[in-house]
Amino acid sequence: MKKYSILGFLIIYLVWHMAAYYLHNELLVPYPHNVFLRLLSFFKTKDFYIDLFSTISKIILGFIISTIIGIPFGILSGLSEKFFKIFRPTLMIIQSSPVVSYIAIAMLWFGIGFYTPVFVSFMVVFPIVVLNISEGIKSTDKKLLEMAKVFEIPDKKILTKIYIPSLVPFLKSTLNLISGNLWKAVVIGEFLAGERGIGVGLSFSKIALDTEGVFAYSVLLAILGLSSEKLLKNLSHLKRKDRGKIPHIKNSINIKKERNLQNIIIEDLNKQFDGNVILQGFNITFYHNKINIMLGESGIGKTTILNLIAELLKPDKGVIIKKGKIGYIFQDDRLIPWLTVYENLELVNEKIDTEELEKLLEFLNLSKDVLLMYPDELSGGMKKRINILRAIVYEPDIILMDEAFSSLDISTKYKVMNELLNIQKERLYTIVMVTHDPFEVSVLGEIVYILKEKPIKIHKKFEFRESYKRNSEENHHILYEINKILLA
Numbered sequence: 204m205k206k207y208s209i210l211g212f213l214i215i216y217l218v219w220h221m222a223a224y225y226l227h228n229e230l231l232v233p234y235p236h237n238v239f240l241r242l243l244s245f246f247k248t249k250d251f252y253i254d255l256f257s258t259i260s261k262i263i264l265g266f267i268i269s270t271i272i273g274i275p276f277g278i279l280s281g282l283s284e285k286f287f288k289i290f291r292p293t294l295m296i297i298q299s300s301p302v303v304s305y306i307a308i309a310m311l312w313f314g315i316g317f318y319t320p321v322f323v324s325f326m327v328v329f330p331i332v333v334l335n336i337s338e339g340i341k342s343t344d345k346k347l348l349e350m351a352k353v354f355e356i357p358d359k360k361i362l363t364k365i366y367i368p369s370l371v372p373f374l375k376s377t378l379n380l381i382s383g384n385l386w387k388a389v390v391i392g393e394f395l396a397g398e399r400g401i402g403v404g405l406s407f408s409k410i411a412l413d414t415e416g417v418f419a420y421s422v423l424l425a426i427l428g429l430s431s432e433k434l435l436k437n438l439s440h441l442k443r444k445d446r447g448k449i450p451h452i453k454n455s456i457n458i459k460k461e462r463n464l465q466n467i468i469i470e471d472l473n474k475q476f477d478g479n480v481i482l483q484g485f486n487i488t489f490y491h492n493k494i495n496i497m498l499g500e501s502g503i504g505k506t507t508i509l510n511l512i513a514e515l516l517k518p519d520k521g522v523i524i525k526k527g528k529i530g531y532i533f534q535d536d537r538l539i540p541w542l543t544v545y546e547n548l549e550l551v552n553e554k555i556d557t558e559e560l561e562k563l564l565e566f567l568n569l570s571k572d573v574l575l576m577y578p579d580e581l582s583g584g585m586k587k588r589i590n591i592l593r594a595i596v597y598e599p600d601i602i603l604m605d606e607a608f609s610s611l612d613i614s615t616k617y618k619v620m621n622e623l624l625n626i627q628k629e630r631l632y633t634i635v636m637v638t639h640d641p642f643e644v645s646v647l648g649e650i651v652y653i654l655k656e657k658p659i660k661i662h663k664k665f666e667f668r669e670s671y672k673r674n675s676e677e678n679h680h681i682l683y684e685i686n687k688i689l690l691a
């Protein structure tokens with residue numbers, strides 16, 4: 204790549220040299236070697252350094268003001284559609300006005316001097332910052348936000364741990380966009396209304412009909428522009444942060460055997476999405492301290508029921524009677540990619556007892572090392588277990604599970620399900636689980652609903668002995684019963 208860039212620059216030099224040779228008029232096109240010599244001569248004068256310092260100071264000030272004001276405006280615009288709609292006309296006016304308008308206004312307000320180029324750069328860069336940051340906030344993964352809502356993560360943490368890190372790729376593109384625009388805006392401002400600076404040097408050379416000077420300043424500006432772009436690009440290559448440490452915390456362990464004696468009762472529930480009726484006068488009871496399973500075809504509304512219980516959706520009509528904290532084991536894991544496993548767990552419980560955590564890791568057949576790993580360093584099976592672990596360290600009363608084992612191979616699935624049973628035996632959560640898989644029902648199911656049709660209806664209800672007390676023969680019998688119904 205570098206080789207081709209050098210070749211590109213050599214071609215420019217050659218074409219320029221030939222143009223100077225054929226025109227043979229230094230007032231129109233000076234020879235490149237003369238221009239470069241002139242450029243070198245700049246570095247011998249004290250005034251040049253004062254000008255350079257002046258231009259760089261304006262760039263830095265323009266950058267600081269634009270980002271300090273632009274980032275909060277961008278965050279607000281991303282979080283509130285109403286705010287964005289009210290603020291959008293201002294941005295549109297700023298963006299569609301020509302730069303000379305700002306120069307004219309700034310000259311009236313600040314006169315010729317330092318602040319006019321800074322103002323111009325602010326007007327050029329501010330909308331870029333606001334629009335990019337707002338786009339970044341809007342594109343934050345909604346699934347992570349849903350996870351944060353279910354686990355009652357405080358707003359401040361949602362902002363710092365989910366929204367702001369999601370902005371990183373947008374901050375990179377913003378920095379790339381700003382770097383070129385900021386430099387150019389400051390120089391235009393200086394050229395037309397500056398007192399000191401590289402742009403002023405260019406302007407004076409033009410007035411003096413000093414073509415060589417104009418070319419030398421232009422080359423210098425191009426070099427400085429390219430370097431500043433490269434510098435900001437390097438700044439934007441942020442490294443993954445340190446993995447941190449796991450603190451030792453002693454905390455009261457919240458293992459309640461009879462944690463919640465109330466069933467989850469759904470009465471006369473209606474829910475539709477744009478005329479797609481999912482639930483119509485739907486009634487169901489999920490029993491406390493039991494593993495309740497909903498088994499049914501794809502797309503009939505099982506996840507919708509879980510989301511209604513978790514209050515991620517609002518019912519159109521009807522009531523859901525429930526009591527206690529809800530942990531959700533999502534189908535798609537929803538671990539925050541830029542946080543280690545421990546930090547993901549810490550988000551839902553700041554004071555995880557260290558001994559308790561070690562015990563749970565053992566239950567789930569996970570080593571302690573996993574805590575300092577990032578989600579992308581985990582296998583699918585490990586992610587599932589961490590997803591289960593997160594729901595448990597939240598110390599819930601109810602656990603919702605949406606096809607939590609679907610992507611696992613059969614032996615891992617069996618292992619993880621047995622690990623879950625170990626925990627359920629001790630803690631007796633109220634579990635509401637969705638699956639397509641009769642095998643999962645046979646291992647885990649205690650109350651089993653077979654759901655059919657649209658709007659959804661209970662086709663059949665089974666009650667089985669506690670799953671952690673059953674043996675494989677009983678499970679086999681359940682599998683046979685369920686398959687008989689499904690295949691009928």
Ligand SMILES: Nc1ncnc2c1ncn2[C@@H]1O[C@H](COP(=O)(O)OP(=O)(O)OP(=O)(O)O)[C@@H](O)[C@H]1O
Nearest residue numbers: 476479481499500501502503504505506507508637
């Ligand atoms: N937020 C939503 N907006 C619009 N439609 C939705 C929404 N959530 C679910 N639906 C629709 O409701 C129907 C039921 O979806 P749901 O995910 O609850 O089914 P499911 O039984 O869990 O399916 P699967 O087993 O494939 O996960 C589908 O037609 C789906 O497109």
